Amino acid sequence: MNALRMKTRLAACARKTTFALALGTAMVAAPAMASTFKLQSTTVILEEKEGRSSFNVTNTGNEPILLLTKVEDLDDANFAGNILITPAVTRIDPGQSQIVNFSLKKGVTTNREHMLKASFEGVTQRAESGMKMPLRQQIGFIVQPKSVPVVPKPWEDLRISKKDGKVEIANTGKHVVRLGPAITLQPSGVVVPLANAYIMPGDSVMADPQGQAVGTEVQITPMSRYGFVQAPAVLTVSQ
Numbered sequence: 713m714n715a716l717r718m719k720t721r722l723a724a725c726a727r728k729t730t731f732a733l734a735l736g737t738a739m740v741a742a743p744a745m746a747s748t749f750k751l752q753s754t755t756v757i758l759e760e761k762e763g764r765s766s767f768n769v770t771n772t773g774n775e776p777i778l779l780l781t782k783v784e785d786l787d788d789a790n791f792a793g794n795i796l797i798t799p800a801v802t803r804i805d806p807g808q809s810q811i812v813n814f815s816l817k818k819g820v821t822t823n824r825e826h827m828l829k830a831s832f833e834g835v836t837q838r839a840e841s842g843m844k845m846p847l848r849q850q851i852g853f854i855v856q857p858k859s860v861p862v863v864p865k866p867w868e869d870l871r872i873s874k875k876d877g878k879v880e881i882a883n884t885g886k887h888v889v890r891l892g893p894a895i896t897l898q899p900s901g902v903v904v905p906l907a908n909a910y911i912m913p914g915d916s917v918m919a920d921p922q923g924q925a926v927g928t929e930v931q932i933t934p935m936s937r938y939g940f941v942q943a944p945a946v947l948t949v950s951q
Contacts, residue, residue: 899927
């Protein structure tokens with residue numbers, strides 16, 4: 713019964729965190745086959761030392777599209793307001809590409825990574841009906857501080873502990889940690905879903921094993937900064 717309950721919870725979590733998974737890979741709000749534009753990559757990286765990042769979007773369809781681009785916060789840091797987008801709205805003809813520039817506002821600095829959500833919405837038109845059909849792709853957007861070097865394994869800054877029968881995963885570093893949608897308790901093998909596929913610097917998340925023993929170790933599925941799955945990592949649970 714407990715195994716069935718955990719499987720049901722995991723499935724529900726996967727449905728609820730579709731965007732979180734998207735930030736681990738890439739998310740297309742509309743069906744992938746319906747998308748008429750291609751993004752340069754699965755993540756936008758804006759380095760503070762450069763102050764600007766250029767991102768290419770290509771219209772792979774047969775009709776012109778009106779591309780609307782925006783950046784949104786994933787936490788309460790309100791950092792998205794520091795990002796300027798040029799052009800925020802533009803037309804792209806079939807087979808053509810458009811460079812979208814993301815810039816930090818003058819004077820803005822940061823001492824930790826920020827992850828935001830970049831949204832690209834293309835509005836096209838069906839000739840037979842004249843109806844406009846919006847298609848949206850949403851991907852991760854990472855702001856890389858000048859004072860914080862890129863590291864290959866940011867998840868090594870995670871600290872795992874037990875708290876009131878739950879698993880607390882704390883990010884003690886200055887990098888965003890991107891993860892798969894669930895953790896596995898060791899040695900029991902119990903799979904516990906996560907609410908988000910990322911942990912911001914200084915933040916922590918709680919995973920509820922629903923009465924199952926937390927155990928001594930936790931296996932995570934790290935993701936690269938571009939959202940690609942890395943080899944599983946096992947972290948010790950502090951007592």
